[in-house]
Structures are given as C-alpha cells and as structure tokens.
Amino acid sequence: MSRLIAALLAAASCASVAQAQTAPPVEAREVTTLDQALTLAGVSSPNVEAAEAGVSAAEQGRNVARLRPNPSVSVEVENVAGTGPYGGIGESETTVGFSLPLELGGKRGARVGVANARIDRARLETAVVSADLRLRVTQLYIVAVAAERRLTVAREQLRIAEEALRVAADRVMVGATSPIDEQRAQVQLVNARTEVERAERNVAVTRSNLERLIGQPITGDLDQPWFDRTGTFGPTAAINIEGTLAYAVATSDYSIADANVRLAQSQRMPDLTLSAGTRRIESSNSQAMVFGVSVPLPFFNRGTASVAQANAERGQADARRRGVRLDVDTQIADAIADRDNAAAAVRASGPALEAAIESARIARVGYGQGKFDQLILIDAERTLLQTRIAQIDALAAYHDAEARLARLTTPAPSISGDTQ
Incomplete structure (x- = not known):
C-alpha cells in the first residue's frame, strides 16, 4: 500500500514538473537584439569618437605639411x-x-606624402575601432544571453529539487524509504537555491556590462532564439588575407615608413x-x-644617419607586415576549428539532452515507485544538469568563434588616397 501511495505521489510530482517546464510565458516582452545593441554601441562609444578625431587631426597635419x-x-x-x-x-x-x-630636394612633397599616408592610417583606425567594438559587443551579448539561459536552467533544476524533496518526504512519511533520502533531497534543494542565486548575480553583472557598452539600460529580454541558431560550419572558401583589415593596417604602417624614407632622403x-x-x-x-x-x-x-634610420624602420614595418599575415592566417584557422568543434558539440547536444531528460524522468518515476535507489535519481538529475550546461557552453563557444572569425576576416575599407 505504501508503494502505491508513493507511486501516485511521484506521478503527480512529475506531471507538475512537466507542466512548469512547458507552460507558455504570460506575456511577450520587448527583445533587444544583437543588431540593436551594435547600433547603440556605435553611437555612444568614445573610442569611435576618438578615432574620428584622429582622422581630423591627420588631415590638419597634411595642411601643416603643405605650408612653406x-x-x-x-x-x-x-x-x-x-x-x-x-x-x-x-x-x-x-x-x-x-x-x-x-626648400630644395622635394621636401614639401615628401612631407605631404607622409601626411597622406598618416591620413590613410587614421581612416583605417576608424574601421579597426568599429570592428573591435562590434566584436566586444557581440561577445558581451553572448555572455549575457548564456547567463540568462543558465539562470533558466538553474530555476528548472530548483523546481525539480523541490519536487524531489516532496517525493522523498512523502516516501519517508509512509515508511517506504529511509529518512536519509529526505536529507539528501534537502541538500540538493539547498544547492539548487544557491545556484539560482549565483545565476541571478551573473545575469545582473553581464547585463550591466552590456548596458554600459551600449549606453542605455536593457529593459526587455535578449534574443534567445538567435542564441539557438547555428549557421555555417565545415570547410570554407579560401580567405584572402591581404584583403583583411589587419593586413591593411600593417600595409599602411609600411607606407608611412616608406614615405618617411623619402622625406629623410629629401632632407639631405x-x-x-x-x-x-x-x-x-x-x-x-x-x-x-x-x-x-x-x-x-x-x-x-x-643626413645619411637619418636615411639609415628611416630605412631600418621601413624594414621593421615590412617584417611586421609579413608577421601579421602569418598571425592572421593562424588565428583564422584556429577560429574556424573552434567554430566547427562547437557546432559539432551543439549538434550532439540535442540527442544527448533528449536522452538525459528521459533518463531523469524514468529515474523520478522509478524512485517514486521504489524501483530505484535515490542515488540513481541524483546521478540522473546531475547528468541532466551537466548536459544542459554543456549545450549552453557549446552554443556560446560557437557564437564566440563566429564573432572572432568575423573580426579576423573584416575586409579593409577602400581608402581614397587623396593627395590634394
């Protein structure tokens, strides 16, 4: 008789857990998407403002170079x-x-050449700042979305722990199991509550960091469906390293050094x-x-010492340009591998999560009917939690790798090369 009562209680508890997990939201709230966050960050970023001021300063420097x-x-x-x-x-x-x-020897023209090279470099710097800002916002958004997802999982685990404690208490009450089961369930509940508190703090911190970067508070939800989407993975088309922003910056530094060589030669x-x-x-x-x-x-x-110094600096800039090419190529390969590994983990997490959910369900019912030991139930719940967290980590790793890859392959903007 006691086993029958415990089974009925367990079935009711499992039904209530399932209902809590599948209940629709009460109302739809406004969603702050990643694109909106990127737009807001671009408007409020002091780094973008500083880069634009750098372009203006370089243009004024050309005006100075033109003076006789x-x-x-x-x-x-x-x-x-x-x-x-x-x-x-x-x-x-x-x-x-x-x-x-x-002035003889083309000094004025050489000065203007250096100034033009610096203007091109300043314009590239604005693109670098924008690309870096996009990466930073994207990564903070990923962290914030993942923190919200972990909070959802923690709350679900808290509800499961509460139901597990009720089942254990009922089984102890009818004499179907030892009081130690109730104590274990109590420990699981305390741990679940602690995890919820920690997850809530993480959500507050990650949201606050994102809000500071975009310059305004986030009142609604973040885009959870975006977090679940994964796109391209596997072999990609060959990437032209020389067309990337990083290589263009290194080439621009070389152009400045080369212009300084001509300036030093004119000074002789x-x-x-x-x-x-x-x-x-x-x-x-x-x-x-x-x-x-x-x-x-x-x-x-x-003037020979100045020319020698300028030539050495040009050689240094050329070596750095070649080094940047190798570094970017390596970093792109690493980002692609990280993306593909994360995508594989995301694909595997679906069947694994389904199996973990079913295993935990069977363990709950079996424990309620007295067929399984409580340790089996605890292990099944722990496996379910780890599988859910692993899926979140895989999704976060995928989006982070995609963001890094997008930053590394950012194309260089066209530079006007204005020499007027």
Whole structure:
C-alpha cells in the first residue's frame, strides 16, 4: 500500500514538473537584439569618437605639411655706440632686409606624402575601432544571453529539487524509504537555491556590462532564439588575407615608413635662403641695395644617419607586415576549428539532452515507485544538469568563434588616397 501511495505521489510530482517546464510565458516582452545593441554601441562609444578625431587631426597635419617656410624681415644698425667718429650715429649704417628660404630636394612633397599616408592610417583606425567594438559587443551579448539561459536552467533544476524533496518526504512519511533520502533531497534543494542565486548575480553583472557598452539600460529580454541558431560550419572558401583589415593596417604602417624614407632622403639636399634689402649710410646720406644667398654646409650632418634610420624602420614595418599575415592566417584557422568543434558539440547536444531528460524522468518515476535507489535519481538529475550546461557552453563557444572569425576576416575599407 505504501508503494502505491508513493507511486501516485511521484506521478503527480512529475506531471507538475512537466507542466512548469512547458507552460507558455504570460506575456511577450520587448527583445533587444544583437543588431540593436551594435547600433547603440556605435553611437555612444568614445573610442569611435576618438578615432574620428584622429582622422581630423591627420588631415590638419597634411595642411601643416603643405605650408612653406616663412620669410623673415631683419633690421641691422652698424657703426654706432663706438669710439672716435663712431661714437654717435653720424657714421651709422642701417640695413633693412628681407630673406626667403627656398626648400630644395622635394621636401614639401615628401612631407605631404607622409601626411597622406598618416591620413590613410587614421581612416583605417576608424574601421579597426568599429570592428573591435562590434566584436566586444557581440561577445558581451553572448555572455549575457548564456547567463540568462543558465539562470533558466538553474530555476528548472530548483523546481525539480523541490519536487524531489516532496517525493522523498512523502516516501519517508509512509515508511517506504529511509529518512536519509529526505536529507539528501534537502541538500540538493539547498544547492539548487544557491545556484539560482549565483545565476541571478551573473545575469545582473553581464547585463550591466552590456548596458554600459551600449549606453542605455536593457529593459526587455535578449534574443534567445538567435542564441539557438547555428549557421555555417565545415570547410570554407579560401580567405584572402591581404584583403583583411589587419593586413591593411600593417600595409599602411609600411607606407608611412616608406614615405618617411623619402622625406629623410629629401632632407639631405641643403636649402637656400635668398635675402635682399636696402642700406642707408648716414655719413653720406645715401642708400644702397644689399643682396645675399646663404647655403648651409653639410660638414657634420649629411643626413645619411637619418636615411639609415628611416630605412631600418621601413624594414621593421615590412617584417611586421609579413608577421601579421602569418598571425592572421593562424588565428583564422584556429577560429574556424573552434567554430566547427562547437557546432559539432551543439549538434550532439540535442540527442544527448533528449536522452538525459528521459533518463531523469524514468529515474523520478522509478524512485517514486521504489524501483530505484535515490542515488540513481541524483546521478540522473546531475547528468541532466551537466548536459544542459554543456549545450549552453557549446552554443556560446560557437557564437564566440563566429564573432572572432568575423573580426579576423573584416575586409579593409577602400581608402581614397587623396593627395590634394
């Protein structure tokens, strides 16, 4: 008789658990999608604003590079405040002159070339900042969605633990099992409640991190159906590494170094300074014109050291560009492997979860009917929990690998190459 009562109680408990897990939501809430989060983050990000300011600064730098040297005006008074006939100003000579530096060797064009290369680099930096921001937002969104999914699982496990405690208490009450079963069920319930509290804190923290990045609070739900979707996996078409954003940045750094070589070479050509003026001679009350040309003598600094330094920096930039190509190729291969491994785990998690759910159901019914030991039930529930968490981890790993792959394969934007 006691076994019959326990079986009836177990069946009722299992029915209530199933109803709790399949009950539809009371009302549909607004959903914040990943695309919406990306849009909001792009509007509020100070890093994007800083990158745009960097483009403006580089453009102003080109305006500075275009400027020619300023002319000079000089006034000289000679033969005054001396001795003898030069004690006054009667023998003084006053010269008012005008001098104009002339840049030779293409220095101005070389400066503008460096400035143009830096503008291209600044424009690429805006694309880098946007791509990095997209990756960061996507990863935070994945973490937040996964945290909500884990909270849902924790609450389901809490309901199961509560029902398990009721079944154990009823079985103990009718003398169908030892009181130790009730104590074990109590421990499982305490652990389930603790896990719910931890999951709730994780949801609050991950949501808060995402809200700070997008610049506004998230009042609705996150896109759980998106989290369940997996797309492409397996072999992909060959990726042109030289067309990626990372390689374009390295190439732009090389272009700056190459332009600096031309600038250093142009600096080896001495500049001329032309001067012209008028001189007034007080003693004869007459005037005369003065003309001059000055050229620096490259005795101590011939500019060869600067050219050698610029060549070494260009070689360094070229080596880094080749290194970036290898690194990006390796990182893409790793991201593809991570994505495919996660996709395989997601595919396997479906049948595994179905089996774990059925196994836990059988264990609950069997324990309620006295056919199974409570340890079998606890093991089945633990397996179900681990399978659910493994599925969430696999989905999170898949989306994270997809996000990293999208960042690595971000195409380089077209640079205008404006030289005006």
